[in-house]
Amino acid sequence: MPNPDAKAPFAPASTALLTAEDEVARICGELIRIDSSNYGDDSGPGERAAAEYVMAELAEVGLEAELLESRPGRATVVLRVEGADASRPGLAVHGHLDVVPATAADWQVDPFAAEERDGCIWGRGAVDMKDMDAMILANLRELARSGARPARTTTFVFFADEEAGGVHGSHWLVDRHPHWFEGVTEAVSEVGGYSVTVPTPDGERRAYLLQTAEKGILWLRLHAHGRAGHGSVPNDENAIVRLAAAIGRIAAHEWPREYIASVRQLLDGLSTLTQQPYAAGLDPLLATLGGAQGFVRGTLQDTANVTMLDGGYKHNVIPQSASAAVDCRFLPGHEEALLGTIRELAGEHVEVAVVHRDIALEAPWAGSLVESMKQSLLRADPGATVLPYCLSGGTDNKALASLGITGYGFAPLRLPADLDFAPMFHGIDERVPVDSLRFGARVLGDFLRTC
Secondary structure, eight states: OTTTTTTOOOOOOSSSSSOHHHHHHHHHHHHHHHHHHSSSSOOOOSSSSHHHHHHHHHHHHTOOOOOEEETTTEEEEEEEEEOOSSSOEEEEEEEEEEEEOOGGGGGGSTTTOEEEEHHHHHHTTTTTTTTHHHHHHHHHHHHHHHHHOOOOOOEEESOGGGGGGGGHHHHHHHHHHHHHTTTTEEEEESOOSEEEEEEEETTTEEEEEEEEEEEEEEEEEEEEEEOOOTSOOOOTHHHHHHHHHHHHHHHHOOOOOOOOHHHHHHHHHHHHHOOOOOOOOSSHHHTGGGHHHHHHHSSSBEEEEEEEEEEEETTTTTTTTEEEEEEEEETTTOOHHHHHHHHHHHHHTEEEEEEEEEEEEOOOOOOHHHHHHHHHHHHTTTTTTEEEEEEESSOOOOHHHHHOOEEOOOOBBOOTTTTTOGGGTSSSEEEEHHHHHHHHHHHHHHHHHHH
């Protein structure tokens, strides 16, 4: 078994080096072609095939990683590489190998074919997050070929199960194998570092959104109880009606707004960039973000969205029970208040059960790591600006936080102004421009060498 404290072996330097930019599109496409859909119930194919692909790509350049399974097929790959200055605190760079399911009939292309069209690679995971996996893997291969080392000793991880809360991936690894993260103080991962094109008084300017916070997760199940009966007989204890009333109250509830530091800093930066004040109203300012405004709107307050329903089994039978899934996301410090509000809104005949919960995070918009991410972006795109933001979703940084590791979102992509990128997370026709992948591989490599 590889020792995480050992120096990772590197192949001898070659005179004809392939760079990360040269390989990133190939790797991204090959990862997309491996169906690693996560249905949240172990019914999918799992991550094993994708993990074996990562292991083979690393082994080809002389890197010995470890593949760990939390259960059959649920595979995570981990590798530690000694830094140029081993006395500095360690870094974790991580991605996840699973993707959300895709229904082929909804797409313009086969979601697992990685078709290249209009300068983009199309497929499930192109955005979330096999693009970043490919950037990480391509840079590891470049480091190995050149004999170079990252600035800091770095643990690279390709996690299983992020799309179902990381129970069989990041949380399992942190709980069972925390030694891989000894000495690590900071981490970077997905959903940050991508560009939006913002209108300014002088024209347009690219702004890169670097993720410094993310909301917490409460996945709840509503269980409504009532009296079973014949569909032709009046029934004032209909479980489906009780459930519907609870859903209606939850959907109609207006959650109070609160601007946490990351949100306030983003709004201030946007206001300065666009010369649009937001004291009188946010809509015009948020509209400057294009498709990314959805992520930001989701961070202005707590949210609760009904995502699944289950009730009844025959047209002429009133069932005694019905249930619904609710995806709740809360700002830092709001978890108990949100849960209490949902229980109140659900009412006396509807039980609220917690299926999964995880913490909210907020990291400082300051320090050497933040400055390194900013400078790596600005060296590649000197006319741009970099702003912090809070993610309405969640990442595997939540699990690492239990070890005291401060996490950021940094999957750098310079995107075309007309590409509606953010809505493609968990959406249809997911795609990433090849030029954006090459840019990201270059920026991530610069960051790894200078952070």
